[in-house]
Amino acid sequence: MIKFEIDGKKIQAKSGSTIIEAADAAGVDVSHIPRFCYHSKLSIAASCRMCLVEVENGRKPLPACATTVTAGMKIYTKSHQAMQAQKEVMSFLLINHPLDCPICDQGGECELQDLSMGYGRTSTSFIEGKRSIKDKDIGPLIATEMTRCIHCTRCVRFCSEIAGLRELGILGRGEHSEISTYVEHSMQSELAGNIIDLCPVGALTSKPFRFKARAWELRARAGIAGHDCLGSNINIHIKRESDSQPERIMRVVSRTNEKLNETWLSDRDRFSYTGLYHADRLARPMIKQIGKWQETDWETALTVATQKLQNVIAQNGAQAVGGLISPNSTVEECYLFQAWLRSLGVPHIDHRIRQSDFDHQIQSPLVWSTCKCVQSLEETTSFLLIGSFIREEQPLITSRIRKATQGGARVHVINPVDFDFHLTLTNRCIVSPWGMVCSLAAIAQVLFGNDKKKLNIMPKPIAELIRQQKPNTVEHDIARDLQQDKAPLILLGALAQAHPYFSYLRVLSETIAIEIGAKTLHLTDSANEAGAWLATALPHRRIDGVSIKEPGYNAKAMLAKTLKSYCLFGLEPTYDSAYPELARTALQQAECVIVCSAFKNKAMLEYADVLLPIATHLENEGSFVNIEGTRQSFQRSVNKPFAEARCGWKVLRVLANFMGRPGFDYQTVLELSSELSRNLENDLQSEHIPPVDFKPLPTVSDNTVWRCGYWPIYRNDSLVRRAEPLQVLTVEQDLAKLRLGAALATHLKVNNGDRVSVSSDHPDAKPVTLQVLIDQRIADATVCLPSGLPDIAINGPLSVVRITT
């Protein structure tokens, strides 16, 4: 600690702190030092000169953002010299700044406007002409008004330091400098929207929000973002109801949480709100009467739903009903969903709609692996990433890893596609989905392949697989690096989770982790996977954590077995399921399909019987459990969700009430939450479960072709799929094309642009015709065809496919 003085007040700070850091840390005790270019999360530019302060015995004023404090230093932030410097810098900043505050979207929340109140002069001595700069089109998210730019370069630094993509830079020199993308193009970074928050003036503003409201007309409510497992903290900005418009969510901005999102937000979390009032939004409950849809009131809709469901149960038993809930639902919704269905005797309950391999589920821990790791990601020095397009799945976790690599951390990946993460990778195994399992086994072999004892206690097929491997140099390198590192981290992503040999990947990675003292972490691609596990929206476990002797069907089996009735919550299975083909058939043939959803779609109107409109996460109340295992509660941001929509937990409670189930008398979500907390805190202990058998190794021939079907960033859930500005950004690789490497193209005798048909690997699968795009990033024996796209129903995001030319 260093002792020094600011404005006569005695202050202490860590050695190496800058004056501005020390002053900010001292908080209210010290007057605020004005600044523009400084941002605590970015490198120091020291260029705006707004933060000049006087330092005793200093020859000239020094920038507080770039000057480190020394013992005994006496700093004056409000002395004549300091104020003179600050005021003069302010007048320089204002001479070329347009006086268009009345029509500027930043008005009311503009750092330049705020500071000019304190430091600006009321009249100007500047009578020369002002410069103006041509605006740039940088895409559907960010509006530019470059004449307003004050050259603080926060946006430029953000792109290269945090987003890892140098999309913005400065062109020209001196007064003619301008921020630009060099060649005009839409910004591709999935974090680009942060530059709107960073820009201290109105040069970069939100395009979707443009001219929609003034800052002072908005009310901010704290919320939790709902599109990945980080649980970023957000503020939801709402405009009051007026004569011309009902209450509306106008925008979402980031809310600082150092442990999770810091001050950032991904574009998906920031702009998904633009999908809220899409034409597909369900405004009122709907029922299908003799094949015709009609809107109705809640009472009627619930009555119809009750009757239909009770009919099915009366005739076929509760065994004929299956319940699927989205892992983006709140903990409370998951809990009530399973409680309601279990109270009816329904055994088939699941949220794992993107999983393919459920073996070993009974031995999985009560909560999907979580650890308090987000902040420590930056200190981690070795990562092994298995099956993840992490930049699209978890944009902000990726930026933490990026920061680690900037400090020298090594990242190794095992993936079916050489995805671009905008960070430096040390080693990559780009192999087919089955190759992923083999690579991991090869790494295991390097680590303990000769240890008979260790192999003998492993499940047979896995030990066998490890023995078979002939590790290559990359696998050797990865193994050695993991072994030498103090605390490596193994990350399993959404593609691992969707993998048909997920159980293998999981056992192998856990075995490796134990061997080398690593941690493993599952990066789930939904907001509340951990919460759904805790609330046991699962077929094999009761809310008290005890395994069910004869578990119900899992998400895949439920669809494969074609049940009589399905209850869907927050899902569009033809987009969201790993088995869209199975889903369509199963739902279509069912007698009764009850859907609680915020949105409708074409297929849904065909298969559903009752549609109950629910709130999206931005309008909802409840809680999410994130990757760290932290349960974050949020209150309703709006007075009421869109039109007649209701919070999901209320709909589920009333459904239970209508069906005469006792014990569903919650008046508020708080009551429900506290009951749930009691349940969750009951020190859940997994009972000892004997080892289960693993499925045998697959037979892989030279002609086997695998599919990699990741969910593109903006196809991941029903809200983002309707956020139009985000849809505009869908880049070519996410389009419905069949991408494959040159070797496979030669083998199949196809060329760029040829049309081929692709289908799942079973006899009566319907083929889809697609154009070929040769792409060297795709592993051998693999084709890449994203999931979640309209009209492409192929089962199994990582399974074997058949291609006919």
Next chain:
Amino acid sequence: MQHNIVCFRTRHLDQPWSLENYRSVGGYKQLERILNDKIPPEHILERIKQSALRGRGGAGFPTGLKWSFLSRGKPIQKYLICNSDEGEPGTCKDHDILMLNPHQLIEGMIIAAYVLGTTVGYHYLRGEFWHAFQRCEQAIKEAYQEGYLGKNILGSGVDFDLYNTLGAGAYICGEETALIESIEGKRGWPRFKPPFPANYGLYGLPTTINNTETLASVPVILQHGAKWFAHLGGKENGGSKIFSISGHVNQPGNYEIPLGTPFSELLNIAGGVWKNARIKAVIPGGSSMPVLPGEVMKRTRLDYDSLSKAGSMLGTGAIIVMDEHTCMVNALACITEFYYEESCGQCTPCREGSGWVTRLIKRIEAGQGKPGDLDCLEQIAKGIEGRTICAFGEAIAWPVRSFLKHFRAEFEYHIEHGCCQVAARVR
């Protein structure tokens, strides 16, 4: 007075740049002696300190002291950079060193590298120096062939690789940290200091950067001894210096003469003021330095301390002479326009202030001046000075303030009468 005895010592020869000619005046002898006799680097450093050699790039920082900042012993890569960006208007001395005596610079750099313990050097030339670049390429090639550069120089175990790099035409890339950024392939934007290049330079590693003339002086200092060099000039003002004299003189050009020579003597050497006109003003150190009235200059000696006492600076040694027919408003407008065009745009006072002063002065020149403009001008200059990242801010502020200080009446005349006083008098 002795002319052309340091950097220009080959100038009298035919093809002065050839290796052969350089050798004929004792070239590479010092390097050979140092390596053969294994003279400890500290000894050479001591000589340089005793010679009172000061930086010829503008700031006049004592070279020996600068070299001692680089921690020689640190077991990491260190770099030596030679600054041949020579962008300051009026300055053209480095160009002539490169054209006339490139080997002396190379020898100076190798010796500097030996003293500093650096194994890699960069020679940064401004983008327009295409001929000089080619000459240096040729010279470096010859030096490699003779075993003066590369690994295990002359069997001594000492390594030094030297590369020429061309800039892309920005004045600011002469500023040492902007130059470093430019070598790294980035925009030439000066860095905030501290840290200084000695700790955090090229690629973040310790770096020493010197001007061409500074480095090219080293072999001669070692040949004739530190005392000899120091005695050429006055106290703390060792050696001789190349003065690039330009403007209204009969024989503009580069003259290498001892520091401390009276200005009037140099003026004589350069043939005096042209057309028998009277001298009005002189900028003694490149266009960014404060202007002085001709009368003051006539009484002043050309060295660091004398000029600073007179209210200006030696700078790069580029002397711009203006005769009585010069319009000082126009002269200042030309100077500020240059800096307006060359500001890198990074920091606010310089980016915005350079445009403001330029527009304001041009408006006055055009006869549109208003009362209060001069105070405003003074105010803007003060607002830039000492508030910027690099010394470019002073390069705008000093001319403005010194022109107003010494020639305010001429500016007032422009404002009051809407026309030029000098032109009116001529009429």
